[in-house]
Amino acid sequence: DTEVTQTPKHLVMGMTNKKSLKCEQHMGHRAMYWYKQKAKKPPELMFVYSYEKLSINESVPSRFSPECPNSSLLNLHLHALQPEDSALYLCASSQDLAGGYQETQYFGPGTRLLVL
């Protein structure tokens, strides 16, 4: 089973709202990722977690706050977003980072976010 699940599938929020995106995998992977994808572009890395610790933060604004409560779950907390943050948010996981980034990343279906 190579499934990564994400909820919700769609999310509409106002600029003053607080919401969270959730990601889950049961493949025993110890590396998890958040990406942001704008229309007609490849995904852009936001965060990487390795063994539940934040490994990479690609200078993402503080209105995005990641959390990894355990090895299977990854959350992305959203607060005071801007309309330009509207995008598809993808979660991914891989075995671990021990061998660098040679391991295959498995992606979830994404959450399509619209900020009004």
Place this chain on the structure above:
Amino acid sequence: GNSVTQMEGPVTLSEEAFLTINCTYTATGYPSLFWYVQYPGEGLQLLLKATKADDKGSNKGFEATYRKETTSFHLEKGSVQVSDSAVYFCALPGSGNTPLVFGKGTRLSVIA
């Protein structure tokens, strides 16, 4: 650092036509190479991968061969179907802190 150049589309083909999407890379060492596919309204799915030179990845009728001499990993399919309409991304591990470097993506439309 590692980089990938991918043929940009859109590519429009008739059903049963032959498909080639070109991908060339620049990398230190011999990284794994990947093709991901993104169907309309969905996330990315791993289509195939190759982990060393001369390896051929294959899946769903698609193939790509890891060519060290030409630093290429071209995606091919002998007979495309309407259901293959999607965006295809070539990717490889980045250098430094970059997990994956993606090509810009190639949009394929197959018409009946």
